Amino acid sequence: MTRLDKVLVTGGAGFVGSHAATYYRNKGADVTVLDNLSRTDTLETADEDRDTSSYNLQFLRDEYPEIEIVEGDVRDADLVEDIVEGHDGVVHTAGQVAVTSSLTDPRTDFEVNAEGTLNVLEAARKAESDPAVVVASTNKVYGDNVNDIPVEERGDRYWYDSPEYQDGIPESLSIDSCEHTPYGVSKLAADLYVQDYAARDVVDAAAFRMSCIYGPRQFGNEDQGWVAHFAISTLRDEPLTIFGDGKQVRDILYVEDLVRAYDAFLSDPEGKSAVYNMGGGSEKTTSLLEFLDLLESTTGNRSDITFDDWREGDQKVYVSDISRAREELDWAPQVDLEEGMRRFLDWYQDR
Numbered sequence: 531m532t533r534l535d536k537v538l539v540t541g542g543a544g545f546v547g548s549h550a551a552t553y554y555r556n557k558g559a560d561v562t563v564l565d566n567l568s569r570t571d572t573l574e575t576a577d578e579d580r581d582t583s584s585y586n587l588q589f590l591r592d593e594y595p596e597i598e599i600v601e602g603d604v605r606d607a608d609l610v611e612d613i614v615e616g617h618d619g620v621v622h623t624a625g626q627v628a629v630t631s632s633l634t635d636p637r638t639d640f641e642v643n644a645e646g647t648l649n650v651l652e653a654a655r656k657a658e659s660d661p662a663v664v665v666a667s668t669n670k671v672y673g674d675n676v677n678d679i680p681v682e683e684r685g686d687r688y689w690y691d692s693p694e695y696q697d698g699i700p701e702s703l704s705i706d707s708c709e710h711t712p713y714g715v716s717k718l719a720a721d722l723y724v725q726d727y728a729a730r731d732v733v734d735a736a737a738f739r740m741s742c743i744y745g746p747r748q749f750g751n752e753d754q755g756w757v758a759h760f761a762i763s764t765l766r767d768e769p770l771t772i773f774g775d776g777k778q779v780r781d782i783l784y785v786e787d788l789v790r791a792y793d794a795f796l797s798d799p800e801g802k803s804a805v806y807n808m809g810g811g812s813e814k815t816t817s818l819l820e821f822l823d824l825l826e827s828t829t830g831n832r833s834d835i836t837f838d839d840w841r842e843g844d845q846k847v848y849v850s851d852i853s854r855a856r857e858e859l860d861w862a863p864q865v866d867l868e869e870g871m872r873r874f875l876d877w878y879q880d881r
């Protein structure tokens with residue numbers, strides 16, 4: 531295990547990235563953030579109270595003035611090369627995050643997610659400081675193969691109706707022969723580059739295929755970050771739309787647990803895998819209906835709910851099998867949903 535001294539976080543003004551930045555700063559590392567502050571545009575349909583990048587940027591400036599913040603774009607290969615040099619760890623979270631935007635503008639999505647990741651890997655390959663790299667990948671790389679797994683209804687939730695998947699989806703699920711969104715494709719391209727650089731031993735790198743991550747300083751909307759979206763809407767007594775019947779199940783992971791997993795890889799990458807499924811696993815799951823109940827019992831509020839048609843490709847169950855991360859990274863999620871939501875709600879109400 532080596533303690534990292536200099537860590538670069540791309541997308542560090544975002545939700546996950548800002549938590550990675552503060553985690554390493556709290557451990558005493560020198561931290562650099564690279565972000566183009568584009569998240570403001572992504573959320574242009576949401577109200578300004580939910581502007582992720584500028585909120586997190588201000589938070590870092592106020593609370594962590596020692597963190598160096600560089601406003602720049604991961605599509606700029608020269609800039610990325612300059613910045614990566616000198617760091618011993620890179621957390622690459624910068625990305626185009628919305629499936630909807632990837633459908634209307636697949637080229638930008640590709641350039642940011644696929645080329646941006648290639649730029650980071652190339653910069654790491656060339657850097658004399660030889661940094662290890664973790665890349666924020668996504669469970670969307672499995673495309674609609676996940677929908678071929680049979681599910682059954684169990685009260686207020688669905689669950690896998692197959693003995694093979696009781697612990698969730700493992701990394702061995704095929705990424706081929708299925709439909710993907712452009713977002714899924716660009717993230718998969720990035721994920722494959724990571725695997726290639728790792729397999730050729732050019733860079734110590736791993737792709738973390740994340741499911742739902744939640745925690746303070748996240749501002750969700752209908753496209754991304756549903757946990758935050760539901761919680762904030764509930765607190766503000768705003769109506770919510772559920773697409774489908776609300777019995778769909780997701781595993782969810784508190785953001786600091788995710789960052790600990792990143793660190794477990796970065797501080798000891800030798801002999802590790804290049805891909806990890808990352809989420810709360812089969813022990814930390816919720817259906818949407820169960821989650822609304824939890825919110826009601828914690829806040830006393832319940833938003834008006836409208837049910838709408840299932841969205842195309844929406845999964846009835848997505849749960850990550852996190853056995854590989856548990857074993858190889860000696861890691862386990864620690865924060866329960868109740869505790870994580872308490873922290874989220876405290877943060878939101880304190881703002």
Ligand SMILES: NC(=O)c1ccc[n+]([C@@H]2O[C@H](COP(=O)([O-])OP(=O)(O)OC[C@H]3O[C@@H](n4cnc5c(N)ncnc54)[C@H](O)[C@@H]3O)[C@@H](O)[C@H]2O)c1
Pocket residue numbers: 540541542543544545546547564565566567568569570582583602603604605622623624625626627642646666667668669739740741742743744755
């Ligand atoms: N949050 C989740 O539940 C989740 C799940 C699966 C995968 N992911 C992946 O994790 C990463 C981080 O997600 P998040 O929830 O923190 O999103 P976020 O939108 O809060 O953060 C992304 C950050 O990247 C920045 N960015 C975007 N394009 C950039 C570019 N071209 N150059 C530099 N910076 C750029 C944005 O300004 C933003 O601050 C993304 O790559 C996303 O695809 C997140």
